[in-house]
Amino acid sequence: MVMKILDFSHQLLKDCIKEGETVVDATCGNGNDTLFLSKLVGKTGQVYAFDIQEQAITQTKQLLEENKQVNVTLILDSHANMEKYLPETIKGKLGGAIFNLGYLPHSDKTIITKGNTTIRAIDILLDYIKKDGIIVLVVYHGHIGGKREKDLVLDYVTNLNQSYYQVLEYGFINQKNNPPFIIAIQKRNQRRK
Numbered sequence: 673m674v675m676k677i678l679d680f681s682h683q684l685l686k687d688c689i690k691e692g693e694t695v696v697d698a699t700c701g702n703g704n705d706t707l708f709l710s711k712l713v714g715k716t717g718q719v720y721a722f723d724i725q726e727q728a729i730t731q732t733k734q735l736l737e738e739n740k741q742v743n744v745t746l747i748l749d750s751h752a753n754m755e756k757y758l759p760e761t762i763k764g765k766l767g768g769a770i771f772n773l774g775y776l777p778h779s780d781k782t783i784i785t786k787g788n789t790t791i792r793a794i795d796i797l798l799d800y801i802k803k804d805g806i807i808v809l810v811v812y813h814g815h816i817g818g819k820r821e822k823d824l825v826l827d828y829v830t831n832l833n834q835s836y837y838q839v840l841e842y843g844f845i846n847q848k849n850n851p852p853f854i855i856a857i858q859k860r861n862q863r864r865k
C-alpha cells in the first residue's frame with residue numbers, strides 16, 4: 673500500500689536513525705513524534721524536544737511519563753535557538769529530526785510555526801546531522817500563514833546543494849483542502865551547503 677503521510681514520516685526516520693543516537697523533535701506539540709523518537713533511539717539514545725508553548729511541553733511530559741520514557745530533554749524555547757541546547761559533541765552525529773509545521777491541534781490556531789524560524793532551525797540541523805541523517809518536515813499549510821511558510825521553506829530546500837543533500841517531496845496531489853505533505857532532507861556528504 674502507498675503509505676499515509678504520518679506513517680511515511682515515521683518510516684523515513686526509522687530507516688535512518690539507529691538505537692543509541694541523539695535526535696530532535698523540533699515541534700513536540702502533543703508529544704506523539706517525541707514518543708516515537710524516544711522509543712526508536714531507546715535507553716541509550718537521547719531526544720531533544722522543543723516547543724514554544726508551555727501546554728505542549730506539559731502534554732508531551734505527561735505522554736512520556738505514561739509510557740515510562742526517560743531519555744527526552746524537553747525545552748520550552750523556539751527551535752530557532754536549538755544551538756543553545758544541543759551539545760557541540762554531537763555535531764555531525766545527530767541521527768535525524770522531525771518538524772510538524774502548523775499549529776497545535778485543538779489549541780490556539782494563531783500560534784504557528786513560521787518560515788524564517790523554521791528555516792533557521794533547519795539550517796542549524798544541517799550542521800548537526802550525520803552523513804545519511806535525515807530531517808523530516810510534515811508541512812501543514814491550510815491555516816492562515818501556512819501558505820507563506822510553505823513557500824519560504826520550499827524555496828529554501830529547493831536551493832540546497834545537491835552534492836551534499838538530497839531533498840524529497842511526498843504527498844497526495846489529488847486530495848482537496850490543502851493536504852499535508854512531506855519534505856525530507858538527507859545529508860549525502862558531510863560538507864556544508
Ligand SMILES: C[S@@+](CC[C@H](N)C(=O)[O-])C[C@H]1O[C@@H](n2cnc3c(N)ncnc32)[C@H](O)[C@@H]1O
Nearest residue numbers: 699701702703704705723724750751772776785
Ligand atoms: C503541528 S504542531 C506539532 C504536533 C506534534 N508533532 C504532535 O505529535 O502532536 C506544531 C507545534 O509547533 C509549535 N511551534 C510553533 N513555533 C515554534 C517554534 N518556533 N519552535 C518550536 N515549536 C514551535 C507549536 O506550539 C505547536 O505545538
